[in-house]
Amino acid sequence: MSNLVAYPVLLCFGTGILQLLLHKRVVLQRALALLSSMAGIVLSVLLTYTIWTSGIQVQTAGGWPVPFGITLTADLFSGLMMILAAVVLFTSVLYIFKDMDAASERTFFYPVLFFMMAGVNLSFATGDIFNLYVAFEVMLISSYFLMALGSKGPQLREGLKYLLLNTVASSIFLVAVALLYGVTSSLNMADIAAKAAMDPGNPYITLAGMLFMVVFAAKGALFPFYWWLPRSYYYVPNGIAPLFASMLTKVGVYGLIRVFTLIFVHDSGLTHSLLLVIGGLTMLLGVIGAISQYDFKAILSYHIISQIGYMIMGLGLYTVLGLAGAVYYIAHHIIVKSGLFLLSGATSRITGNTDFKHYSGLLASHPGLAFTFFATAISLAGVPPFSGFFAKFALLKAAVEKGAWGIAAVSLVVSFFTLFSMIKIFRKAYWGRPSGQRIQRDRKDYIAALSPAVILLALSVAMGLGGGYMMEFALATADQLMNPAIYIEAVMGR
């Protein structure tokens, strides 16, 4: 019983509240943001290390006995997600200092950013299904705020779709919780899982599982629920887009993996096969969307969808290697996707635009930017020796071992199209005769805007070259996920 599991969440809450009280002092808010995001990395690493050495961390709010209070529970998967969230927050904050218009920055930007991260971290930390709903609400409203920040026409139009479709998903979440609570009389996920295991394959629980599949698929932008994502993310301000692209949908993926490895595991012939189909369609339609675009940010936005398909592929395969691949892939994706959006932002800081119609030929004048992009992009496509390769290969191998030929073939085809669209960005934006406007900035500014992406690229390289360590961690995580009894015992067993 230690509060460590709560600290990443509380840190974000506390930071946001202080920044709200200091909303007139932008400099102090910036300092708080930087310090807090660094502290977040330290805390989440500490938490994960503790989980690694001494098992799943559990703490109940108010010290109430399980299952009556709200239990926070962090296993390796949660810990990893919190580390990733903290890292991406840190690099985003560095970039935001460079690329956020002043009026927006003054208008409660930082408090809401940290409230959103509180919601994100709470989603990873909570062991209570209703508390997860609350965490999603915190995230949804904050993300809407940040998405519409600036209050420009297209932002409002696409933001409204985002808000409405996600609110629909939230309502279904509530309905799903009601059904699950009605059937099991509990909100504690470990308790629910224990009860579900007493009556394996109970159709009511499977039915509730379907509703949760819809909810998390909608939050995670899976087929056929991804409609809100491509356009709305396109209009998210450049400074926050990396955080949105890398973290928010992954919370939905986290939710899917959590409940479909903990609670709804007794009818996997139906649920997980369905997830496999959904995953395949998601990755295929996502990448088809991506290759149809001619805009830096739009291509990247569609790719988010496609890559979520890979993660769900790992869950759908439902083997240790498959889940390990999914975990590896999530880590890879969060780092790399965030980096790509940072690069898209850094590029449009120079050209004032993301549409390829309006510029080309940046390689000659900005080789650092171009090659950071190139390396990050081929990492996304799964070219060795970057992180993406091992993640994809683990998934491919898991599919082959299970004899899931269809999804294995789809994953290879999608890799091909992914490379094609990444090459398209590289060709259109960086190759060719220099054209379009160039916003003149000094060199220091250029380096400062580029460095967060370089940090993330270095992480991707490290996750590739240190693939053995990463894989060991992913396998240990997958092992925990495949054995829900460990989780249940950690929460209920005392």
Add this chain to the structure above:
Amino acid sequence: MVRARIEQNPIVRVVVHTSLYGLKLVAIWILLRGHHEPGGGFIAGLLIAAAIAMQGVAFGADAAQAIFPIPPAYLLGSGLLLSFSTVLGPALMGRAFMEHSAGVIGLPLFGDVVWSTAVLFDIGVFLVVVGTMKTVLLTIASDRVQVRPAQGEQDTSDSEREVS
């Protein structure tokens, strides 16, 4: 203009004015008794919000601002801080986070009074609800009104839709 018409109605103004005091009193009462009887910070906050809304409709934004005359952002911030301190405090003192404490103290006039950090939490909730409603009402009330005509279907489609 609905608001303009209401503002000019003397009956509304008198009713609102007098009922305000009552509403405030009721709100405080509901807030404090909430732990034992129906009530609590949320409802109390909503009641004050209703009061602010009525004040705003009847007398305009300035009058509404006069209730709890603190800038709304600080209401929100301090409310959250109050609630949050009862969450973080116990953790810093080595107990489970959000573990509330309670006890009894003897006060000169009131006799023995039960105190609880849960009430502090509830007051925080109250402040946040008031702050939110105040922010929303004041912002909307201060916005310029632009009268826009009903739109034809084609027009709506264009503004709603963007196809890449």
Add this chain to the structure above:
Amino acid sequence: MEQALGAVALPLVAAFLMPVLYRWLRWRLGLAALAVAAATFILVILTPNMSLVIPWVSQLGIDLSIHVDGWSRLFALLIAGIGTLVVLYSIPYLGSREDLGKFYAYLLIFMGAMLGVVYAGNVMLLYVFWELTSISSFLLIGFWNTRDDAQYGALKAILITFGGGLAMLGGLAILGTVGGTFELSGLLANRTELLAQPLTTVALVLLLIGAFTKSAQFPFHIWLPDAMAAPTPVSAYLHSATMVKAGLFLIGRLWPIFHVHPLWVPVVATVGMVTMVVGSFLAIQKTDLKAVLALSTVSQLGLIMWLFGLATPEAAQAGTFHLLNHSTFKALLFMVVGIVDHQTGTREIPLLSGLRRAMPVSAALAMVGAASMAGVPLLNGFLSKEMFLTAVNNSSMGLAGAVVATGASLFTTLYCLMLGHKIWFGEPGETPDEPKEGSRTILVPPLILAVIIVAVGVFPALAESAVVGPAVAAVLQAPAELPHIALWHGFTPALLMTALALGGGLLAYTALPGVLAACRRVTPQRYHLNALYDFLWWKNQAVEKAAKWITNRQMTGYLRDYLVYTLGATALLFFGTMLVKGVRIPALNLSPVGPWEFLLAAIIAVGAVFTARARTRLAAIASISLVGMPLSVLFGLLRAPDLALTQVVVESVTVVLFLLVFPHLRQITLYPRRRSTNVNVLVALAVGALGTVVTLLANGARLFPPQVAEWFLRNSMELGGGNNVVNVILVDFRGFDTMGEITVLTVAGLAVYMLIRLRKQQAGGGKS
């Protein structure tokens, strides 16, 4: 072992220093690159045969496993040796105007990656480096990326090689799963069990696709001619001498495992044969010197592939030897063509003639290279060509194979004459630049190659014992009686075939215009593989258009469509599961419903209908109150005073808010009824039914006693210190939820503020 690791690591690490060094060294950077390449070459020579495994991602079976044998040594010598010559050649070729930092960085990355491919003892490690060579090739082809042809060639090359690489990856995944390891030695040891598995066939086909794309085999050969958009040193190095041979390297690695597979001979030999014929047939029709060379490379690669496909030891020996020879004479020819291009400003054959007067050394070098390729005695090409013809003649393909081989060789002779005779002899033509001999430095590398060509041609035993013999042994993995390579084998059928090819070629050369016209007549002009590629990826962009069509079908941009999709899919999943699982709604044990409840329910229903049909916003908000207020009464009746109170207050505040907002809103727009409305109604009904079913289930399908609720009721006073259990839950038992919800409220308030404030600022011209 240090030498092997060093040979791979040195160029890779040095590559990243090149752009930095370029700032100081400028045009002298080439010398630094030369030093790196030469050092790598020395390391390669010093590398002994060895095996070594360093754990990497062992959980997936991917380890840093180094395996050096004769086969890898042959390749490594070519990679580092020709690499050194190419770097030397590139210094005068590129001059000081180009972006040398990038050029040498790419080139050295390629060198390290390619050495990694041939030293890898783990097929997955091989794949890692394999893709790295594709990437560096892409960057090198696109080196002059402001030109359209460079972009075209680079994209084509990476699409085809990366696509093939993915097929190969799939094959490797299957191979590793079936064989239990990715280590070459392990796979080799398990080969009998491996071949018994039906899945191995799938793996083999996928692996062959990888090898064929990389080595530009028909029908994937189309990328190689367009890769010639790269600077000539790159063409000489990657696209003739080394990278395109990676596919052959893989074939050599697979040979001992798979050459007995029933698909091996039909697939590999046929593809090689077709590639050789198609390549040489197309080569003679080209007028661009580099295009001729590119297609001749395709043809020669096909020849070698054919030899390995024959699955006999003597064919493997011939293939290995020809692989070595081809690298030497083709690199030489590319270098000379580069000099011609450099000095005259054109590569078009019709514009070039009589150059031997101005460029005598180049002419001599070109003639040596071309003669070797054609198979003229005393040069190395003659020897391996003889062995090729013998191997085909002795193989199961017999006479038919021999005829095809001779025919293709005839075409080879023809394009060799174009390269070695046509442009050098006759009257000097008009060229963009006045032709003059290349500088001494640029002539040194091809000269060295020419010396090697002659030396190997005259003393083949030297090459055999040093390089070819060990390489063949590594491919065969079994002792075999092989004839020694010798200058003279006596009057054999192969000699006759060589004579026929040379003589026929000479004959055809005298009637060249007629031959070319005849060839063009039978070559498809509209429907061919390049046209298909252009249709899909470049000119018509059919793939992107199809993608756009699919995307626009679903991403309509209308919120109403998205809602229908989302809710419809939800209902479908839910009721589908109910159907599949046979879920029934259990009997409910409800308290009796009184008249008041009926009345309230009726009012709520009426309110809901009115809201939906309201024509003004004021009417709508009034109707919504008709839903909300009876609901709060209902809560009161059901003894939930907290809920009732909250509902009343929320209802009132909402009405006030609506009143405030109304003036800002447009009037309600009424849409005419259309076909999609029916779908909407259906989905709406389904969602309503879903809500009802869930409510019934949540109350009727309790599997467990309500322990949590009872615990709350029991302990509210004692532990929570309050009689009002709702409040105790809100602030204490589940107070952490409330913490989240008040954050939601706060942000919602801030959002309203932000939206209106920032919109005003925009309207006010950005003033704050």
